[in-house]
Amino acid sequence: MILLLDLGNTRLKFALLDGDDFIRRGAFAWDADIAHELSALWNGWPSPRRIVGASVVDAARETAVAVAAGKAFDLEPTWVRTPAQACGVSNAYAEPQRLGVDRFLAMVDAFAAGRAPCVLASVGTALTLDALDADGRHLGGWIAPGPLLMQQSVLGATAQVRPEHPGTVRDLADNTADGLASGCWQACAALVERFVDRAAPQLGGAPRLTLGGGDADVLAPMLDRDVTLVPDAVLRGLAVWARTHAPAPDIA
Known part of the structure; x- marks a missing residue:
């Protein structure tokens, strides 16, 4: 064990x-x-x-x-x-150790499980995006604040944005709480969609999109494409x- x-x-x-x-x-x-x-x-x-x-x-x-x-x-x-290469996955970073080990291990899981080529999105404190081709090559990725961190950043940098309650994601918000939640969650959804579009030509045209991280199940319904939820990708x-x-x- x-x-x-x-x-x-x-x-x-x-x-x-x-x-x-x-x-x-x-x-x-x-x-x-x-x-x-x-x-x-x-x-x-x-x-x-x-x-x-x-x-x-x-x-x-x-x-x-x-x-x-x-x-x-x-x-x-x-x-x-984080290594330069292990378990069939090769790291795109020139300085391999600077890629988060959680991102590398999620790709190891994806490759071992036969999900490559794919885009891996992890939605947590940070939103991370990685492209993994069918041969286990990491092609690179993006990093952005996660949706909750985005909201905290706005609250920390403004004097008058002070919602009295947690917001709800809506198409057209008519109050500050919903406007803040909607803007941050939809910004993350749009970033995922854009990354998939940019990575697709190098991944055979229609890569699978996998979603992990603590907030994956919240973001998944906001995406306009099929999503595979992969809990515990790092542990796997x-x-x-x-x-x-x-x-x-x-x-x-």
Whole structure:
């Protein structure tokens, strides 16, 4: 068994991999006492042979998770850092390590699952977009604020935009709350549509669009094309990576 860790900007997600299945899983927001909560939860879990993690957060949060793993399992996590190439996927970045490991692992999952060629959109704190061709080549991508971060940015930079309640996405809003929510969510939807159009010629003309991240299910209905929702893409890509890079005697 392998314990997989996905340290994202908003929360930590984790799963215990046994063979091809996640037999235990969970998540905590970063405002929790991570070290305490994790060690308490994991003390009741079966002990993994290895712990493999992917992180886009700071060293302090990585350390807190590692401390919890040490207390519960007496194991240190192995942290995956973005490579130039792995698991059939090649990285488009000239400096490979600057591509977020979460984006790379989502492409590993897509390639292993046979979804390439595709456009991968992840909707969370940031909106990330990546093009992956049929041969596993990452062709590049875009990064923008996610819809909620867009709204927070407007509120932080203005004096009079102060909605009294969360807005609803509408075609034509007649109040500030709905106008702000509608503008930010539809801006993200339009950006996804534009990226797919720009990437399509290099992806065979009609690439599959996959959507992941915490807000994927909200954005999906706003898009004018078929969408494949892929929850836990990072954990699934991490599972592929962990199996591919298993020590010789370790069969998970």
